[in-house]
Amino acid sequence: MNDNNLFRKEVLTLKRYVPGKPIEEVKKELGLEDIVKLASNENPLGPSKKAVEAIKLEAEKINIYPDPGVGTLREKLAQKYDLSPEQIVVGNGGEEIIKLIAQTFINAGDEAIMASPSFGLYATSVSHMGGIPIQIPLKNYKHDFESFIEKINEKTKLIFVCNPNNPTGNIMTEEEMDYLFNNIPDNVVVVLDEAYYEYAIKNPRYPDSLKILKERPNTIILRTFSKVAGLAGVRTGYCLTSEEIVNEMTKVKGVFNANRLAQIAAIAALDDEEHIEKTVELNYQSMKVMEKYFEDNNLEYIKSNSNFVFVDVNMDSRVVFQKLLEQGVIIRPGYLWNWDNWLRVSTGTIKQTEKFIEKLDLILNSTDS
Numbered sequence: 001m002n003d004n005n006l007f008r009k010e011v012l013t014l015k016r017y018v019p020g021k022p023i024e025e026v027k028k029e030l031g032l033e034d035i036v037k038l039a040s041n042e043n044p045l046g047p048s049k050k051a052v053e054a055i056k057l058e059a060e061k062i063n064i065y066p067d068p069g070v071g072t073l074r075e076k077l078a079q080k081y082d083l084s085p086e087q088i089v090v091g092n093g094g095e096e097i098i099k100l101i102a103q104t105f106i107n108a109g110d111e112a113i114m115a116s117p118s119f120g121l122y123a124t125s126v127s128h129m130g131g132i133p134i135q136i137p138l139k140n141y142k143h144d145f146e147s148f149i150e151k152i153n154e155k156t157k158l159i160f161v162c163n164p165n166n167p168t169g170n171i172m173t174e175e176e177m178d179y180l181f182n183n184i185p186d187n188v189v190v191v192l193d194e195a196y197y198e199y200a201i202k203n204p205r206y207p208d209s210l211k212i213l214k215e216r217p218n219t220i221i222l223r224t225f226s227k228v229a230g231l232a233g234v235r236t237g238y239c240l241t242s243e244e245i246v247n248e249m250t251k252v253k254g255v256f257n258a259n260r261l262a263q264i265a266a267i268a269a270l271d272d273e274e275h276i277e278k279t280v281e282l283n284y285q286s287m288k289v290m291e292k293y294f295e296d297n298n299l300e301y302i303k304s305n306s307n308f309v310f311v312d313v314n315m316d317s318r319v320v321f322q323k324l325l326e327q328g329v330i331i332r333p334g335y336l337w338n339w340d341n342w343l344r345v346s347t348g349t350i351k352q353t354e355k356f357i358e359k360l361d362l363i364l365n366s367t368d369s
């Protein structure tokens with residue numbers, strides 16, 4: 001046995017992430033052929049074909065290190081958002097950006113305020129650096145900004161706003177964000193996690209975070225190519241913020257953190273607006289199918305502006321998860337966030353979504369449960 005002093009002390013108290021089951025594993029374990037994975041909010045239409053073509057060509061060059069400055073992609077993003085490339089950091093997924101933020105700002109004892117449940121990596125990354133995550137329970141299923149404001153003190157470095165929130169799927173509106181910004185000091189850095197941005201902007205009350213950034217430099221907007229763009233498997237995410245923050249974050253990041261295939265795929269995906277539009281349209285069609293079933297069966301759910309929905313099935317999510325798995329459907333069970341009777345379900349193609357509903361219906365109405 002190693003003595004515990006071997007490890008960084010914060011690491012010893014971290015918990016391992018419980019990942020969603022990979023399709024390949026479920027196929028092998030259960031001998032099933034046809035698996036529908038609605039557990040990780042991926043794009044059911046697949047990746048942009050343009051991105052796939054770009055990767056095929058780029059594959060011949062993988063003996064050469066990628067551009068450490070991620071020049072072409074940052075230039076393209078800067079044009080899209082009317083910012084300077086010096087305001088952009090590209091990461092190995094949004095995940096890496098969240099870790100970089102904690103590593104850039106958090107000293108031992110510093111505090112970061114966030115909702116609970118929300119994206120688990122905020123708390124893990126802050127704890128890793130010896131910081132203290134202040135986790136505020138949702139109120140009426142939303143970030144409780146009143147309590148966020150009460151918790152601010154001289155140790156507060158960061159505020160995470162997951163918008164839309166994962167796992168609940170709902171948004172904080174422009175008015176709610178204004179209330180937060182009008183009641184916090186300028187030196188607290190606010191991270192706006194907009195991993196589901198393209199879905200969320202269909203709601204006219206979704207805040208304009210770029211406008212917020214222009215007025216308030218201590219703001220970090222996080223976006224990713226993993227969700228709507230369908231590039232979860234190559235890992236690219238980025239943040240938009242002030243040049244000063246980019247400068248510090250860049251010192252912390254791995255030099256070649258954005259690999260060649262990720263960079264080229266993201267560049268191609270930015271040009272494939274049709275793919276994004278189709279994906280968002282399918283999402284809301286598929287969402288409607290689920291909402292109708294939930295309403296017809298009096299299941300409480302949270303109105304979503306992302307590509308997943310959180311629903312109360314009045315039954316232990318461990319049991320429902322396992323039974324759905326046996327029927328070839330993978331979802332994310334709510335017990336992982338201590339919401340025992342809830343499920344988080346990603347939208348699929350209409351056919352996949354209907355399969356989920358059919359199997360869920362069987363489980364909820366079977367007599368032996």
Ligand SMILES: *Cc1c(COP(=O)(O)O)cnc(C)c1O
Nearest residue numbers: 093094095119166195224226237
């Ligand atoms: C998926 C997700 C991310 C980032 O995912 P990456 O694949 O690492 O880019 C960040 N925040 C939230 C809330 C997410 O759901």
